[in-house]
Amino acid sequence: NTTAPLMLTKAMLPLLRQAAKGCEGCLSVQRAAVINVSTNASSMGRFTFNPDIYGYRASKAALNMLTKALAMEYGKEGILFVAIHPGWVRTDMGTSAAPLNVEESISDVLKTLSNLTEDHSGLLISNTGDIIPW
Numbered sequence: 001n002t003t004a005p006l007m008l009t010k011a012m013l014p015l016l017r018q019a020a021k022g023c024e025g026c027l028s029v030q031r032a033a034v035i036n037v038s039t040n041a042s043s044m045g046r047f048t049f050n051p052d053i054y055g056y057r058a059s060k061a062a063l064n065m066l067t068k069a070l071a072m073e074y075g076k077e078g079i080l081f082v083a084i085h086p087g088w089v090r091t092d093m094g095t096s097a098a099p100l101n102v103e104e105s106i107s108d109v110l111k112t113l114s115n116l117t118e119d120h121s122g123l124l125i126s127n128t129g130d131i132i133p134w
Contacts, residue, residue, distance in 0.1 A: 001059035020078030045133025071122030
């Protein structure tokens with residue numbers, strides 16, 4: 001959840017820089033963006049105990065830190081970095097108790113992504129655009 005996103009981002013930097021060229025100060029997903037899929041379970045600000053997912057939570061918290069660090073390093077070049085929680089989705093991991101189906105989650109995420117600005121760079125946000133403290 002951390003090493004692969006970092007390696008992929010580093011590998012894609014030349015293309016991200018090319019897409020962002022001439023866009024300093026106008027961060028958006030329409031130009032150059034890295035969207036990392038995280039979870040609200042990574043939030044220490046909204047911590048709820050779940051004894052079965054220590055490693056998952058910690059690895060996603062590390063992904064949030066990576067997102068913030070990359071935003072600080074490359075945001076000035078016009079590249080937007082955001083971590084997003086897709087919601088609690090009915091999947092093998094989310095279980096049948098989850099309130100969202102995959103299509104609803106994707107629809108929410110796409111709407112949220114289309115409204116991102118430089119103010120969101122480095123943040124963890126929900127599928128509906130709420131900022132999640134981490």
